[in-house]
Amino acid sequence: HLIHPLVQHPLARLPGPKLYALTKWRLALDEYLGQRTTSIHKLHLAYGPVIRIGPDEVHFSSPSAVRTIYGAGSGFERTGFYGMFDVYGKPNLFTFRSGKAHAERKKLVAAAYSKSNILKIGGWAEGIVEEKVGAFLEFVEREGEGGRIEVFEGLHFFSLDVITTFLYGAQFGGTKSLRGKEEGDRALLGDILDPDRRRLSWFVVHFPGLVRWLYSREGTMGSLVQPLLPMKKPATYSGIRAHALKAMESYRKAREGEKAHLDTDVGRSSWSIIAKLWQYRATGSADTTAGLSDLDIASECADHLLAGIDTTSDSLMFLIWVLSLPENLHHQDALIAEVRLSLTPSDLTSDHQVVKPDAADKLPYLAAVVKETLRLYSALPASEPRSSPTEAVIDGYKIPVGTTVSCSPYSLHQNEAAFPEPLRWDPGRWLPTPSQQSPPQDGSDLKKDYYWPFSSGARMCVGVHLAMAEMTTMIASIYRKYETRAVAEGKGEDKKAAVKTPGFTSRFEVFCDETRLHEVGMEEHVCWIEFKPQQN
Ligand code: HEM
Structure with missing residues (x-):
């Protein structure tokens, strides 16, 4: 029994430590200690781009493996791991295992999430992103203590307000947590912080x-x-899930009461995701094979809601924080110069407060800053498990049916050949030509091949363009108006106190800036930033 995994098993000749090959509990221990992703990365450094990390589990870290496993039409399926993201017992885009069920569902929402739809001038998403970025800037003015704001929470309010409005419309579940403490929407985030x-x-x-x-x-x-109980009730996301169900119910009531009058409040929200899904709602009998049940619709929306909060806000937090460190102020100055020099009044909203998403999308320095942040501080850095229904060959190794295989953004993004000094945040890596910033080191396309923050192929992040619009619009609008500095705490008595790295939770782990973690320390879910209005 002990010999089999190490000698006779088809994976026996793969590189990796014997204890991991022998029992899945070795990796489970890493997970329990919150070290799964970093331990796997250390194994890659020791054993190379292919490692056996369990009796039936293999981890890869190469662009060729990414193409084989995740490329369009690869046939690899999500594993049962994703079942934990089913909502109300119903599968959704994130959790469907079979490619066919997934493709059928994706067809219903893909156009709404396309780049052209998200950036469409005068469109649904554009209006929401502009309004919520404006609300964030007002939040900074209103709730800042001497210009200091704790942005982990503030940016969560922002991403929550954007995604709920995009999914449900303002009347049926769109939150207004940025607008004020009294709204009650802020409490929805409580169970995420635990x-x-x-x-x-x-x-x-x-x-x-x-x-x-x-x-x-x-x-x-x-x-x-x-x-x-591993976590006190209410467990993670239960508030968000309850909110999503309530939003679905209020939408259903409005639609059922609407009769034939399309020019109603419901009609005006007809670009929301729930409205798109509603068109495919099963009518009449309980037979849901002919369409979506109410719970299918609720589960789909709740899934996008859960996927759209931490990811965007954690990325934005790191982006603002890293740009606000003393060693990166020259990058902040370059970004401010780009935003101030390239934008014209027509690139701004009518109150001149917010940069339009379409204009923010065209700023090259900003694009490099966002890319480098998504590389070093990926919001979902851990491995993305898949299995093949048939035998496969990956990077020259035969992989039997039922094996779990994966790659992780964390390891790909720290590949030394693609990203020299991988723990250094340097947007200069992404600038197309040598400039006053540090130029790309190798001139090859390795960087592009190893860059993988949103996954790829059919199961790539469906919210990528919404997330990018939120991030670029927010950053361009902040740096049109403010300079920012990372500070140790809110009140500002001790100006010299060292700034810790913020940390965020993803699955079993906390991720942060590792260099600063070792030098100064980390504070989870806390990030104080001082906003100083720019002098003209
Ligand atoms: C910076 C922000 C974001 C990052 C880095 C990100 C990253 C990812 C990644 C890596 C995956 C694949 C995960 C896996 O296979 O294990 C994914 C899937 C997904 N993401 Fe995002 N995401 C972001 C924002 C968003 C937003 C704003 C939404 C809002 C709708 C969203 C919705 C989804 C959905 C529904 C899936 C499942 C897609 C499918 O299987 O077809 N994400 N995301």
């Missing part, structure tokens, strides 16, 4: 039945099992 959510993810992956049982106990039994 670090115990990492422990819960670990138990959900390794003991799904037990977790379901523990969380479904009520009354006396519920009280008895409470000390055993």
Whole structure:
């Protein structure tokens, strides 16, 4: 029994440490300790781009493996791991295993998420992004303490307000958390901040039945099992899921009450994702094979809602933070110069406060800054597990049916050949020609091949263009108006206190700036920034 995984197993000749090959619990221990992604990366550094990390699990770190596993038409499917993201017991874009079911669902929303639709002048998404960026700038003015703002939370309010409005429309679930404390929408983010959510993810992956049982106990039994819960109730995202269900119900009531009058509030929200999905709603009988059930629609929207909050806000937080460190102020100055010199009044909203998304999309220095941030501080850095329904060959190794294979942005983005000094944040890597900033080192396309923040192929992030529009519009608008500095804390008594790296949670782990982690330390979910109006 012990010999088989190491000697006779078809994966036996793959590189990697024996203990990982012998039992899945070795990697599970890394996960429990919050070190899965960094441990796998260390194994890549020691053993090369292919490593066996479990009896039936292999990790790759090469562009060729990315193409084989994730390329369009590859046939690889998402593994059961993604089942934990089913909502209300219904699968959605993120969790469908089969390519066919996924493609059918994706067809319904793909056009709404296309770049041309997101950036369309006068369009639904453009209006939402502009309005919410404007609301964020007002939030900074209104709630800043001497210009200082804790941006981890503020940027979460922003991404929550954007995605809820995009999905449901302002009347049916669009939040207004940036507008004021009294709205109550801010409380929705409470369960995201609890670090115990990492422990819960670990138990959900390794003991799904037990977790379901523990969380479904009520009354006396519920009280008895409470000390055993990996995370106190409400568990992660339960507030968000309840909000998504309520939004669906209020939309349904409005549609059912609408009769034939399309020129109603509902009609005006007809560009929302829920409205797109509603067109395919099953009518009449309980037979949902002919269309989507209400819970299918609710699950799909809730999934986009969950996928669209932390990802965009964590990326924006790192972007502003890293640009505000003393060693990067020359990059901030270059960005400010680009924004001030290249934009004309027609690139701004009518109140001149916000840069239009379409204009923000065309700024090359800004594009380099965003790219470098998504490289070094990927919002989803961990591996993306897949399995093949047939035997496959990846990077020359035969992979039997049922093996879990994956790549991770974390390891790809730290490849030394593609990104010399990988832990250094340097937007100069992405500038097309040598300039006053540090020029690209090797002149090859390696960088492009190893850059993988949004995944690729059919299961690539559907929200990529929305996320990019949110980030570029926000950054261009901030740096048209302000200079920013990273500060240690809100009140500002100790101006010399060292600035720690912020950290964010993704699955079982906390990610941060590793250089600063070792030099100064890390503070999870906290990032203070001082906003100083620019002098003309
Ligand atoms: C910087 C921001 C973002 C990053 C870095 C990001 C990254 C990713 C990655 C890496 C995946 C693939 C995950 C996997 O296969 O394990 C993914 C999938 C997905 N993302 Fe994003 N994402 C971002 C923003 C958004 C936003 C704003 C939305 C809003 C709708 C969104 C919706 C989704 C959905 C629905 C999927 C599943 C797509 C499918 O399987 O067809 N993401 N994202």
